Amino acid sequence: MSTVETATRKPPRRPKPAPGSRRTSPLRVLGMVVVLLFTAFNVFVLYWLLASSFKTPVEIFTQPFQLPRQWFVVGRPLRNFIYAWSQAGFGSAFLTTVLLVAAAAVTVVLISAPAAYALTRLGFRSSNGMTNFIAVGMGVPFQTVIIPLFVGMSEVGLTNNLFGLYLIYVALSLPFTVFLLTGFFRSLPDEMEEAAAIDGASPVRTFVSIMLPLASGGLITALILNTIGLWNETLLAIVFLQDNANFTLGRALFTFYGAASYQSEYGGLIAGITIVVLPMLVLYVVLARRIITGLTLGAGK
Incomplete structure (x- = not known):
């Protein structure tokens, strides 16, 4: 190569930085401002909720942003919580919700884990089509199937029945959970299955002894997300439960809202909301890192 060509050759062009990668990028600054404002708003709402749950109705309306005082002065700081727990039946509803949500969330994971493993690791020809078909279930609003569900459940005597609500919770939670767990099982190394096959392990034993422990992060993430979602569910409980003895927390709070509003018992009502929320x-704050890590791992691979 001649010296002239070497001298006239232009250096390679530097690649442009990705959008938002600069520290002073306007997009990054705007994003940080939006995140900070959203966080501040949620912290403020949480403060108002907790503070109002210890206030009298007069304090709630006249001093909405100040710290509670009157119930502490008279020596009854937990009066609103005691009222909500006893008058609204939150005691039995809390136990019912814990048992129902725990049973439904565990069942969903127990069914979804082998389904996701079969779709991703056993080499079915139509596995991609079946996965997409299951994912379609996430796009169907459950509100659109409430009336057919109610008619069908009433025909078999499962309305106003906790077992019927349990079946509905499991059925409606399966599409999301199967779709979530397919990402985790796809990310697992093939070498482990190949080694198990060489040792003569059956697919069932490989799944139980090797793949499930490797996918424990995804299983825990799915369990937590289902628990949070089912705990906060209210509409289905309102439609399918009519007996006070079967009420979940969301259903009991809905009934308590009418009575508390009629009696102007707003402190007890907000205390009831606090008990539900x-x-x-607390569960999300404690396990937030595990949830985010699990979702990122499943989505990234």
């Missing part, structure tokens, strides 16, 4: 909020 706080357990899942």
Whole structure:
């Protein structure tokens, strides 16, 4: 190569940085502002909820943003919570919700895990089509099937029945959970299955002894997400439960809303909302890192 050509050759062009990769990028600044404002708003709402749950109705309306005082002065700081727990039947509803949600969430994961494994690891020719078909279930709003569900469940005597609501919870949660777990099973190494096959392990033994422990992060993530979603569910409980003895927390709160509003018992009403919201909020704060890590792992592979 001649010296002239070497001298006239232009250096390679530097690639442009990705959008938002610069520290002073306007897009990054705008995103941070939006995130901070959204976080501040949610923290403010949480503060108002917790503070109002310890206030009298007069304090809620006249001093909405100040710290509670009157119930602490008279020595009854938990009065609103005691009222909601006893008058709204939150005691039995809390136990019912815990048992129902735990049973439904565990059942969903137990059914979805082998289904996702079969779709992703056993080499079915139509596995991609079946996965897409199952994913379609996530796009169907469950509100559109409430009337057919109610008619069908009433025909077999499963309305106003916790077992019937349990079946509905499991059925409606399966599409999302199967779709979520397929990402985890796809990310697992093939070498482990090949080694198990060489050792003579059956597909069932390979799944139970090798693949399930490797996918434990995804299983826990699916279990937590189903627990949070089913705990906060209210519409199905309103439609399918009529007996007070079978009420879940969401259903009991809906009934309590009418009575508390009629009696102007807004402190007890907000305390009831706090009882419903706080357990899942604490669960998410404690396990947020595991949930985000699990979702990122499943989506990234």
